[in-house]
Amino acid sequence: MTGRFHKAAGAHPAVVGMLVCFAAGALFALVHSPLPWLIGPLVAMALFRFSGVPLGAPMGAGKLAQWCIGTTLGLYFTPPVAHAVGSWWWIFLAAAAFSVVIAWLGGRWLARHTDTDEKTAFLASVPGGAQEMANLGDRYGGRVDRIAVAQSLRILLVVIIVPFSLTFAGVHGADVYEGARSPVVWAHLPQLFLATASGVLVLTLIRAPNAWMLGPLFASIILTASGVEWTSVPAVITNAAQVLIGCNLGQRYDRSFVRAAPRFVLMVCLSVLIAMAISAVFAVGLAWLAGLPVPTLLLATAPGGMAEMALTAKVLALGVPLVTAAHVSRVVLLVTTTGPLFRLVHQIDRKRP
Numbered sequence: 001m002t003g004r005f006h007k008a009a010g011a012h013p014a015v016v017g018m019l020v021c022f023a024a025g026a027l028f029a030l031v032h033s034p035l036p037w038l039i040g041p042l043v044a045m046a047l048f049r050f051s052g053v054p055l056g057a058p059m060g061a062g063k064l065a066q067w068c069i070g071t072t073l074g075l076y077f078t079p080p081v082a083h084a085v086g087s088w089w090w091i092f093l094a095a096a097a098f099s100v101v102i103a104w105l106g107g108r109w110l111a112r113h114t115d116t117d118e119k120t121a122f123l124a125s126v127p128g129g130a131q132e133m134a135n136l137g138d139r140y141g142g143r144v145d146r147i148a149v150a151q152s153l154r155i156l157l158v159v160i161i162v163p164f165s166l167t168f169a170g171v172h173g174a175d176v177y178e179g180a181r182s183p184v185v186w187a188h189l190p191q192l193f194l195a196t197a198s199g200v201l202v203l204t205l206i207r208a209p210n211a212w213m214l215g216p217l218f219a220s221i222i223l224t225a226s227g228v229e230w231t232s233v234p235a236v237i238t239n240a241a242q243v244l245i246g247c248n249l250g251q252r253y254d255r256s257f258v259r260a261a262p263r264f265v266l267m268v269c270l271s272v273l274i275a276m277a278i279s280a281v282f283a284v285g286l287a288w289l290a291g292l293p294v295p296t297l298l299l300a301t302a303p304g305g306m307a308e309m310a311l312t313a314k315v316l317a318l319g320v321p322l323v324t325a326a327h328v329s330r331v332v333l334l335v336t337t338t339g340p341l342f343r344l345v346h347q348i349d350r351k352r353p
Contacts, residue, residue, distance in 0.1 A: 013056035020044050020055060021247040025239070034163035035315055037242035038308065042159065045250025052255065062248035066213035068241035069307045071196040072233040073314070074220020075182075076321045082225040085321045091290055092329035095301045098282055099127050099330050100337070102303060105278075106271045114264045116146060124150035125271065126334055127303035146261065150268045152252040157272045158304030159249075163312045171295045171316060185231040192230050196220050210331060213307060217328070245307060275303050293319065300326035 021041030028040030048055045077085070106125025111118045120142040123133045137147040199219030203211035223230075283297040290297070296319035299309050306327035313323040 013054050014058045017045060017048075017055035017057055017247055017251065018243075020048065021057075021243050021250075025243050025246070034167040035159075035242065035308075035312060037239040038246045038311060039160060039163065041243050041246030042156065042250045043246075045247055046156065046253040049251065049253045050255055055251065057244070057247040057251045061244040063212040065241040065244035065248065066210070066307060067193070067196065067200060067216050068233065068237055069245070069311065070199075070213045070216030071193060071220045072238050072241075073310050073320065073324050074196070074217045074222075075224050075229075075232060076324070077221040077224050079225055079227060081321050082221070085325050088290065088292075088322060088325075091286060091292075091297075091300070091322075092326050094286060095326045096330040096333040098279075098301065099303065099334060102127060102275050102278065103334070106275055109271045109274070110150075110264075110267055113267045114261075116143065116264060120146050123147050124268065125275075127154065127275070127330070146264060148252070149261075149265065152249070153265065153268050154272045154303060155249060155305050155308065156253075157269065158276065158302055159308045161276065162299065162302050162304060162309070163315075166295055166298070166312070166316060166318075171318070182229040182232050184234045186234075188230040189233070192220075192223075192233075195223060210306075214328065214331070217324070242311060272303065279303055292322070296322055299323045306331055 021044060024040035024044035025037040026040075028036035028043075033039060045055055045057075103122065103126040107118065107122035110116050110121035110124060114121070116124070119140055120137060123137045123140075123142050124147045126133050133147055133151055137144045196216035196219040199215030199217070200211055201215070203215040203218075208214065279301045280298060283301045284294055286292075286301065287294040287297045295316070296313070299313050299318060300323045302309055306324070309327055310320060310324045312318075313320045
């Protein structure tokens with residue numbers, strides 16, 4: 001039976017992978033798991049890949065999912081919400097600057113406790129876009145394979161631990177930032193997605209990072225903040241997008257990188273757990289200063305992916321626009337400053353006796 005499954009997966013890895021991921025999402029939804037349509041496929045795909053079954057995600061799955069999620073999240077930014085969120089600009093700057101500190105600390109940890117060079121250790125610890133950090137590693141002579149492994153492990157751990165922790169703690173807020181209340185109008189969905197596709201096109205042309213997430217998000221925010229409310233995005237589409245994200249993330253894992261550098265993998269996991277703990281303490285302090293709910297700022301400062309943390313906020317009704325804006329600010333700051341910051345940190349480290 002196992003041999004037949006391997007043979008079928010080898011012949012049609014993307015088809016079998018999607019079937020497994022949708023089944024895992026349905027199973028996790030059945031047992032009332034947090035973020036079932038994302039975590040279920042992610043866990044299932046990773047387990048199969050670790051076991052040697054060559055499952056895969058459809059080509060472009062991650063980009064398509066980001067397009068859907070970005071469009072959906074932008075619908076929260078109605079005129080009053082956009083104005084309210086704008087007043088918290090200092091929180092976004094503080095959270096983004098804090099992520100730089102986390103990256104530096106994580107880089108020092110990995111460089112000290114593994115055989116990883118400082119370039120690779122620093123870029124492996126930056127909680128920004130995984131692909132962007134890998135590209136910087138290639139540009140500056142870092143170990144791209146280790147950077148990719150560390151970034152993937154970071155996302156895996158945060159996506160699993162944070163939603164489960166908040167759910168088991170009984171956290172479920174009544175989001176004070178209500179999104180547009182337009183009903184689902186299927187005839188207007190193509191209009192909405194064509195409009196947000198323009199955001200993808202613009203950011204792609206100017207070679208901006210995360211164009212497939214930020215482009216639709218910005219376009220959707222502009223429409224919604226301007227009072228344009230064509231339609232909501234139906235749950236079936238957002239659930240399918242979560243499956244694609246989980247499937248795409250899960251396909252990054254296989255047994256080879258664990259066998260190649262087990263100590264590196266262990267130290268990465270420990271550094272991520274430490275970063276999550278430090279981020280939680282920072283979130284509590286920031287929540288006290290701002291007078292905002294702690295769970296919302298836990299998500300806003302967590303070292304996870306923008307789409308995953310924003311989806312968690314959406315499911316738990318915890319300040320979706322604030323969490324989204326915080327992670328957008330972090331991504332923009334990290335992607336635009338990591339290169340110069342990396343050179344500065346590297347120069348400082350080289351001057352140390």
